[in-house]
Structures are given as structure tokens and as C-alpha cells.
Amino acid sequence: MNKKLLLVGALALSGFLANAQVRVGSTSETVKALTSNWKGERFPDGRPKVSDLVLERLQNCTLEQIWGYLGNKGYRNQVEKNWVILKPGETMTGRVVTAQFMPTRPDLDSLVRAQGKAEGRSQKGGINIWPIDILTKGDIYVADGYGKVKDGTLIGSSLGNAIYGKTGKGVIFYGSIRDMQELKDTKGFNAWVKGHDPSYIKDMTPASINAPIRIGEVTVFPGDVVFANEYGVVFIPAHLVEGLVSASEMTALRDEFERVLLTQGKYPSGEIHGDWSDKIKDEFRTWIGKYPKKLAITKKDIEAYLAKGH
Numbered sequence: 001m002n003k004k005l006l007l008v009g010a011l012a013l014s015g016f017l018a019n020a021q022v023r024v025g026s027t028s029e030t031v032k033a034l035t036s037n038w039k040g041e042r043f044p045d046g047r048p049k050v051s052d053l054v055l056e057r058l059q060n061c062t063l064e065q066i067w068g069y070l071g072n073k074g075y076r077n078q079v080e081k082n083w084v085i086l087k088p089g090e091t092m093t094g095r096v097v098t099a100q101f102m103p104t105r106p107d108l109d110s111l112v113r114a115q116g117k118a119e120g121r122s123q124k125g126g127i128n129i130w131p132i133d134i135l136t137k138g139d140i141y142v143a144d145g146y147g148k149v150k151d152g153t154l155i156g157s158s159l160g161n162a163i164y165g166k167t168g169k170g171v172i173f174y175g176s177i178r179d180m181q182e183l184k185d186t187k188g189f190n191a192w193v194k195g196h197d198p199s200y201i202k203d204m205t206p207a208s209i210n211a212p213i214r215i216g217e218v219t220v221f222p223g224d225v226v227f228a229n230e231y232g233v234v235f236i237p238a239h240l241v242e243g244l245v246s247a248s249e250m251t252a253l254r255d256e257f258e259r260v261l262l263t264q265g266k267y268p269s270g271e272i273h274g275d276w277s278d279k280i281k282d283e284f285r286t287w288i289g290k291y292p293k294k295l296a297i298t299k300k301d302i303e304a305y306l307a308k309g310h
Contacts, residue, residue, distance in 0.1 A: 024116045024130065025209040026222065034212065035223045037239040045134065045210060047223035048238035050095055052138060055225070057245045057296050058093045063231045065248040073240060080216035081232040086170070086184055086191040088230045094140035094169045096224040096235065098213045099131035101145045101154070101175065104203040112205050128201055131209050132159060135166040140226045142235075144213045145175020149195035151202035157182035164189040172226060172233055174215045192228050249297050250305050257284055281306050 026034075031046030038048040063079070070078050102108065117123060121130045131141060132155075141163055145152050155163065155171065157179035163171060170190035171177070180196045183189060210222035218235050225236045236244065261272050261280070271277065276284070288295075288302060 026211045031222050034221050050225055050238050050241050054242055055093045059091050061248040066227055066234050069244045078218055079232050079234045080218050083192040090190055091229045092190050093227050094138050096142050097139050098210055098222045099143040099206050100208040100213045101204045102207045104205045109205045130206055139167045140169045141171045143173050145173050147194050149176040150197050151199045152176045153178040153201050161186055192233055257287055
């Protein structure tokens with residue numbers, strides 16, 4: 001009887017330890033569970049594979065359009081403002097890889113290092129490179145450095161160039177970087193940070209990779225899509241991106257068409273800004289048919305929009 005109890009106890013303990021294992025990088029199953037609303041293609045790490053075309057279309061949106069669309073979907077805490085921007089005036093879009101840094105304590109640091117080794121992560125160089133190692137084309141490295149500036153520089157010019165070589169993008173850090181002048185010379189690379197400093201990273205441990213993190217007032221998931229410009233940074237759930245882009249493109253087209261009508265003076269402004277009459281809708285169809293640029297939205301999208309009574 002005692003032997004049976006000991007065996008059951010041993011099995012229960014081993015099961016508890018297996019379930020209690022602390023991973024540095026989330027498994028693909030965990031990422032898929034976090035992003036279960038996404039129904040499309042995925043990367044091997046489980047992150048949604050939002051298409052490059054959608055990311056390109058997103059570049060033409062405005063922060064206000066995105067903010068409004070997400071708010072209407074119930075996502076009211078997706079925008080973080082007040083950044084130090086390496087290259088103001090540029091817009092950056094891409095797919096999120098997350099990292100959570102925490103103030104170092106010996107027991108946490110030793111646990112992370114041991115688990116990172118068990119997960120096959122690099123044992124050369126600092127452990128702050130682990131999130132960089134997994135980046136792919138179109139990714140944006142997003143890290144919570146808990147606002148630390150001095151001794152909180154997550155990258156310098158060398159790692160910045162390594163990131164750009166892997167992703168063709170830049171970084172968003174709730175923390176700091178160094179070598180601002182050198183990084184500014186890297187064409188195509190950009191950074192949204194909370195500060196910069198000439199010091200090197202010190203007493204910071206990457207506690208998790210591709211897990212949910214906090215960036216200011218926003219909860220960010222791995223596989224979210226970033227839209228960043230000089231007015232702020234917004235993190236978009238992957239399953240909402242395509243609908244958002246289509247809605248923003250339609251809004252932009254309507255705004256452009258309304259400006260044309262207003263300059264012509266053919267209709268009272270109330271008829272232009274309110275629900276359109278059938279006559280204005282027909283003029284819109286004609287105007288769209290002669291639009292000089294290639295449109296991502298289809299005639300079907302346009303008719304669906306007009307049918308809603310806009």
C-alpha cells in the first residue's frame with residue numbers, strides 16, 4: 001500500500017513539475033491559443049501570417065482611422081503615444097515579435113539562462129540577443145524594457161543593423177537604445193523608444209519571448225500588427241487588419257470624392273457630408289471608374305459600402 005502511495009505521489013510530482021516548467025519562448029500552441037480568432041496561414045512559431053500586401057496597404061492608413069475602427073470593435077486600449085522617434089515622418093508597419101525584460105535577480109536570471117539553453121537558444125553573446133535570433137522578414141521587434149533608459153539600452157548600432165538585415169524593419173521599445181546617430185544612418189531602419197543613452201545594457205533579463213507584454217497602456221500579443229508613425233504606435237489584432245484596411249481605404253476614397261464635390265459647388269455641403277442621394281452615389285461610381293491609381297478594394301466592396309446607406 002505504501003509503495004503504491006509513493007508511486008502515485010511520485011507520478012503526481014513529476015506531472016506537476018512538467019506542467020510548471022517555465023519557458024522563455026512561448027510554444028506555437030500557446031501563440032495559436034492567444035490568436036485563435038485568426039483563421040489564416042501561420043508561421044512555424046504559431047504567429048498569424050498577415051500578408052505583405054495587407055501590410056503595404058496599411059501604410060496608407062491614418063492613426064485616427066485605425067483608432068476609430070478598433071474602438072468600434074471593442075479594442076479601446078491599443079495606442080501608445082509620446083515616443084522618441086529615430087526618423088520622424090516615416091510610417092512603419094509589420095508583424096510583432098514580443099519580448100518582456102525584467103530587472104535582474106540572480107534566481108530569475110539563472111532560471112532563464114538554464115531554460116534558454118534547454119530550448120536551444122544561443123549560448124554566445126548576451127541573452128538579450130535571443131529575441132533577435134528568431135526574427136524573420138517583415139517582423140517588428142517589440143520589447144517592454146519597463147521604461148529603463150540608463151543601462152537599459154536593448155540594442156546599439158550593431159544589433160540594430162542585424163535586426164534590419166533580418167526583418168527589413170525596425171524596433172519599438174518601451175525602453176532605450178544607444179548609438180542613435182549611427183542607427184539613423186541605417187537606411188530603412190527606424191525606432192520608437194522612450195529614450196536613448198550611451199550606456200550598455202545592465203541588470204536586465206529577457207523573461208519571456210512571444211508572450212503577451214505591456215507597452216505603456218497597451219497589451220500586445222505576438223502576431224499583432226504594428227502601425228507606427230510620428231503621432232503614435234497602434235497594435236492591431238491580426239484578425240482585424242484586413243477589414244480595417246478595407247474600411248480605411250473606403251473612408252479615404254469617400255473623403256477625396258467629397259472634396260472634389262465641395263470644390264465643384266454642385267451640391268449643398270449637407271448633402272455631401274450626410275447620407276448620399278442616388279445621384280451622388282452614381283457620380284461616385286463614375287468617379288471611381290476613372291480613378292488613376294490601382295485600388296485594392298473591389299467593385300463588390302464599393303457596392304456593399306453604398307448599400308449601407310452612406
